[in-house]
Amino acid sequence: ELPGRVTIVEVGPRDGLQNEKQAIPTRTKVELIDRLGRAGLKVIEATSFVSPKWVPQLADSTEVFQQIPKRPHIRYPVLTPNLKGLQRAIAAGAKEVAIFAAASETFSQRNINCSIAESLKRFEEVVEVAKEAQVAVRGYVSCVVGCPYEGAIAPAAAADVAARLYGLGCYEVSMGDTNGVGTPATVAAMFKECANAIPVKAIAAHMHDTYGQGCSNVLTALQMGISTIDSSIAGLGGCPYSPGASGNVATEDVVYLLSGFGIEHGVDMDSLVDTSAFICKALGRSSGSHVAQAMLAA
Ligand code: HMG
Ligand code: MG
Numbered sequence: 001e002l003p004g005r006v007t008i009v010e011v012g013p014r015d016g017l018q019n020e021k022q023a024i025p026t027r028t029k030v031e032l033i034d035r036l037g038r039a040g041l042k043v044i045e046a047t048s049f050v051s052p053k054w055v056p057q058l059a060d061s062t063e064v065f066q067q068i069p070k071r072p073h074i075r076y077p078v079l080t081p082n083l084k085g086l087q088r089a090i091a092a093g094a095k096e097v098a099i100f101a102a103a104s105e106t107f108s109q110r111n112i113n114c115s116i117a118e119s120l121k122r123f124e125e126v127v128e129v130a131k132e133a134q135v136a137v138r139g140y141v142s143c144v145v146g147c148p149y150e151g152a153i154a155p156a157a158a159a160d161v162a163a164r165l166y167g168l169g170c171y172e173v174s175m176g177d178t179n180g181v182g183t184p185a186t187v188a189a190m191f192k193e194c195a196n197a198i199p200v201k202a203i204a205a206h207m208h209d210t211y212g213q214g215c216s217n218v219l220t221a222l223q224m225g226i227s228t229i230d231s232s233i234a235g236l237g238g239c240p241y242s243p244g245a246s247g248n249v250a251t252e253d254v255v256y257l258l259s260g261f262g263i264e265h266g267v268d269m270d271s272l273v274d275t276s277a278f279i280c281k282a283l284g285r286s287s288g289s290h291v292a293q294a295m296l297a298a
Contacts, residue, residue, distance in 0.1 A: 001225070002222050002223065002261055002263060003225065003226075003227035003263060005227065006222070006227050006228070006258055006265050007042065007043060007227065007228045008041060008043070008229055008230075008231055008251060008255070008265055008267065009043045009045060009077075009174070009204060009228060009229070009230045009231075010036050010043065010044045010231065010232070010233065010251055011045045011206070011230050011231065011232050011237070011248055012032065012036065012232040012233035012234070012236050012237070012248075012251065012279070013029055013032055013033050013036070013044065013045065013047060014045040014046065014058070014078070015045070015230075015232055015236075015238075015239070015248055016232040016233060016234070016236030016237040016247065016279075017029065017057055017058070017236065017237075018048060018055050018057055018058055018237075018239070019057070019237065019238040019239065019240050020057050020283065021057075022284075024282070026063045026064055026067065027067075028279075028282050029047070029060070029064045030064055030067045030068055031278070032233070032275070032278070032279050032282075033046055033064075033068050033076070034068065034069055035271070035274070035275040035278060036233060037071045037074050038271060039267055039272045039274075039275050040265075040267040040268050040272075041251070042073065042074055042075065042266060043074070043075045044074060044075070044076055045076075045077050045078065045079070046064060046065055046068060046076040046077070046078055047061040047064045047078050047079075048078060048079035048080075048081075049061050049062075049079065049080050049084075049085035049086070049088040049092075049094075050081050050085060051081075054240075055240060061078065061088070061089075061092070062088065062092045065078065065089075065092040065093060066092055075095070075096055076094070076095075076096070077094070077096040077097060077098050077136075077138055078092075078094045078096075078097055078098070079097070079100060080097040080099060080126065081100065081112050082122055082126065083126055083129060085097075085126075086129055086135075087129075089135075090133050095134075095135060096136040096137075096138065097126075097135055097137055097138070098137070098138040098139065098140055098174075099123045099126055099127070099137060099138075099139055099140070099165070099170070100112070100139070100140035100141075101116060101119045101123065101139065101141055101142070101161050101164075101165060102116060102119075102141065102143050102147075102161070102178075103116075103141050103142065103143050103144050103147075103157045103158040103160075103161050104143040104147035104149065104150045104153055104157075105150070106147060106149035106150050107142055107143045107149060107178070107242070110149065111142065111239070111241040111242075116161065120164050120168070123139075123165070123168055124168055127168045127169045131169060136171055137168075137169060137170050138170055138171065138172050138173075138174065138204075139162070139165030139172070139173040139174065140165075140173070140174045140176055140206065141158055141161045141162050141165065141173060141175055141176060142176045142178045142239070142242075143176070143178050143179070144158035144175045144177055144178075144182075144190050145158070145177055145181060145182040145186045145187060145190050146177070146179060146181035146182065146186075147178075147179070148178070148179045148242045148243055152186075155189045155190045155192070155193035155194075158175060158190050158193065158194065159193035159194045159196065159197040160197070162175065162194050162198055162203070166197075166198040166202055170202075171202065172202050172203070172204055172228060173194075173198060173202060173203060173204065174203075174204035174206045174230055175190065175194060175203060175204065175205060175206060176206040176208075176230075177206065177208055177217065178208060178239055178242045179208060179210055179239075179242045180207065180208030180209055180210025180213065180214065180246065181210065181211055182207070182213060182217055183211075183213050183216070184216050184217060184219070184220040187207075187213075187217045191205075191220070191221060191224050192224070195224065195225075200225045200226060201227075203221075203226050203228070204226065204228035204229065204230055205218060205221035205228070205229050205230065206230040206248070207221075207230070207231075207248065207249045208237070208238070208247065208248050208249070209235055209246060209247055209249045209288070214235075214249030214250070214253070215249060215253050215254065215257055217249070218231075218249055218254055218257065219257065222261075222263075229249075229254055230248065231249050231250060231251040231253075231254040232247055232248035232249070232250065232251060233250070233251045233252070233272070233275055234247075234250060234251075234252070234276040234279055234280050234287045234288050234289050234292060235247040235248060235249065235250035235253070235287065235288025236248070236279065236288065247288045250276075250287070250288055250290070250291065250292065251267075251272060251289070252269070252272055252273060252276055252289040252290075252291040252292045252295075253289050255269055255272060255291075256269070256291045269291075269295075273291070273292050273295050273296065276289060276292040277292070277296060280292075
């Protein structure tokens with residue numbers, strides 16, 4: 001049965017922009033976040049407090065975070081890979097952070113320069129310090145069905161890392177198809193294993209659209225009772241440590257899909273498409289969203 005309402009976690013300002021090579025002004029990032037909030041998105045992943053050597057595009061995370069005109073009832077989580085990132089995030093005023101692990105050893109090494117086991121050990125302390133500061137922690141697992149370096153990943157490997165993050169105290173674990181290789185078949189097998197390991201309510205779907213399966217995979221998640229969906233405005237995105245990975249499933253496309261079922265999402269499509277046009281113009285590119293392209297052409 002499909003959920004009656006869905007929470008969309010908008011990851012465009014973070015996942016969407018982290019891989020952009022051109023310099024994006026801080027004020028453009030802040031305006032993007034503000035427009036997304038005005039469009040009705042209630043959870044907006046704003047930036048990352050990672051090493052600026054690893055992700056130069058988000059080196060202005062403190063400025064971005066501080067300049068967001070914070071709206072009531074909107075959450076602005078940020079990515080933190082370690083204690084240093086958490087401390088920077090807290091200093092900037094973050095109330096919610098996300099830690100990120102992987103189901104693939106090679107990807108873990110490439111992305112955060114340590115093994116899966118080392119990352120989980122590191123996150124233990126991050127969660128502890130976050131809890132003391134009353135900062136909520138979300139977890140991510142990358143490469144949940146496939147890895148750009150290792151190929152297919154076993155559902156049990158993804159579910160195991162999800163269970164570990166949940167056990168550390170993450171209130172929710174977002175399952176990331178980092179390079180978008182999943183299909184409804186592989187994604188369903190992975191979510192089934194996860195649902196055996198942690199409550200379905202605590203599972204989120206983070207689908208990339210590299211192979212055009214993003215919306216199909218989101219529908220698969222919905223059919224399995226998952227009601228938190230990550231997506232990115234205009235389908236922006238890609239991970240710098242996942243070569244060739246394209247954007248997340250587009251928020252406009254997810255909203256259109258949800259509306260088709262009458263599932264509540266709280267987002268205004270016209271404002272969303274305006275926001276899509278705004279960021280595409282700023283980046284000098286066309287939208288990765290089918291819906292935005294269709295609506296702007298109509
Ligand atoms: P490292 O080089 O092993 O770290 O990187 P280190 O502790 O040895 O530190 C090296 C230098 O970085 C030091 O500076 C530290 O102070 C500094 P130096 O002494 O050389 O001047 N440093 C920091 N500076 C600012 N903020 C920090 C921080 N940490 C260290 N937090 C590290 C390890 C984890 C830091 C690095 O690998 C890193 O930042 N990785 C992040 C990569 C990343 O952001 N990837 C994209 C996000 S994940 C993703 O997109 C997937 C997802 O969307 C889900 C999906 O799609 O699957 C979430
Ligand atoms: Mg991602």
